[in-house]
Amino acid sequence: MSAPPDLYGRRPTDRMWKFAARAISAYEVATRFMRSEPPVRPVKGLSMKLVVRKTKAEAEDVVSLTMSKEDWSPLPTWQPGCHIDLRLPSGIERQYSLCGDPEDRWTYRIAVRKLGAGSREVHALREGDTVTVRGPRNAFPFIDVPRYLFIAGGIGITPILPMVKAAQDKDWHLVYCGRSRASMPFLDEIAELDPARVWIRPDTEFGVPVSGKELLTWALPNTHVYCCGPAPMIAGVRVDRATGLHYERFSPPPIVDGRPFEVELRRAGIVLRVPADRTALDVIRDAVPAVPYSCRQGFCGTCSTKVVGGDEMRICVSRGHGRIVLDM
Incomplete structure (x- = not known):
């Protein structure tokens, strides 16, 4: 295949x-x-349950979803360029651009190309299924x-x-x-x-x-x-x-002028070396495949992880010096 x-x-x-x-x-x-x-700006927003009202094949491996509230009440307004955070039934969260009509207050439309686990789950959704949406927001x-x-x-x-x-x-x-x-x-x-x-x-x-x-x-x-x-x-x-x-x-930015460092996963009891050309998220995923992540560009906050004795770190983009100890 x-x-x-x-x-x-x-x-x-x-x-x-x-x-x-x-x-x-x-x-x-x-x-x-x-x-x-x-x-890069952190994002937060109101979560709401939406019902998939229509699915449509738009091209090879591309499907669009039209969603609304269960009672068809008005949705938050949006402008061209806005996206939503889509939390799927499995718990996977991904960001997708709104591609419908901003004047339509009752439905949101997204389109997704089948690429990875999240997009495959989107393609498996059917009319009547429920998803959780956060946003919209404009980056x-x-x-x-x-x-x-x-x-x-x-x-x-x-x-x-x-x-x-x-x-x-x-x-x-x-x-x-x-x-x-x-x-x-x-x-x-x-x-x-x-x-x-x-x-x-x-x-x-x-x-x-x-x-x-x-x-x-x-x-x-x-x-x-x-x-x-x-x-x-x-x-x-x-x-x-x-x-x-x-x-x-729609993909992670290239790593520029990266320097190697170490991440210690305190609860897991392991120390990982992050090379100059990889992110902490990439390395941690090799050891902990279930680590949550989504946008891989630093704005959604899904991968934010507590630094022991410090603030949170967005492990998809943030880099450290020496050794960073994470509460993982």
């Missing part, structure tokens, strides 16, 4: 993409200190400007789609990439937009992955660029765009 595709719909056998990803990631490591990452704010360029890769269309629909009275363009049209969700809704402002760019129709320069074809100096997709695509855009760039990644 072949391995599942990545967020961009690619299979591990795509050697050309692997080579491009390594080259772009190396460049990103060299330039990251000159360009700031989006701030990818959509600001009001005269001109936009939207760039989406694969499932990265989910936060971008509501932004595009909200920008219809502005000067805007959309570049939407993916491995193939069959892997790209919501093409039917995008077909309803002005075709002169939309470029659908599947790799299968061009032979190679898109470059950062191609993605920025419509980016004039005063254009604000909103980008969401695989890390290599974002890295390529960042190489060629230093200002007016807003982006959201």
Whole structure:
């Protein structure tokens, strides 16, 4: 059985993409200190039980879920760029962008590509099932400007789609990439937009992955660029765009200038060495597979762990010096 595709719909056998990803990631490591990452902010929110009202296959290995309260009472308002924390019946918690209509006060819609345990559980949900939702919250704010360029890769269309629909009275363009049209969700809704402002760019129709320069074809100096997709695509855009760039990644950021340290799990009675190129979470998961985590980017707080004699540590992103003693 072949391995599942990545967020961009690619299979591990795509050697050309692997080579491009390594080259772009190396460049990103060299330039990251000159360009700031989006701030990491802790998030909290109200939990509520929602009922799955509709499931729909949107593309290969992509399903959308439409959810509402049991009594159909109004849901908290949201803006383009917002996401929710979805706690599944197994206890797994994951973050997903809202991709419906912000004016619809009664339902939330998300879309999920099948990748890991959490997404497989989402794909197994059926109409009538209940999930717990926290939020919505916005880590990818959509600001009001005269001109936009939207760039989406694969499932990265989910936060971008509501932004595009909200920008219809502005000067805007959309570049939407993916491995193939069959892997790209919501093409039917995008077909309803002005075709002169939309470029659908599947790799299968061009032979190679898109470059950062191609993605920025419509980016004039005063254009604000909103980008969401695989890390290599974002890295390529960042190489060629230093200002007016807003982006959201669906995978952990690369470790830059990491230094090795040790974590002592006090209750487990073990000491683990965290190398320079791995996170504490990655190393701890090898020894304690059930350790909770979710976003792996430092904002959801699921992996927050008490430091003995100190504050909490978000083990997915935080690093230490010498030895850190955790209450685990």
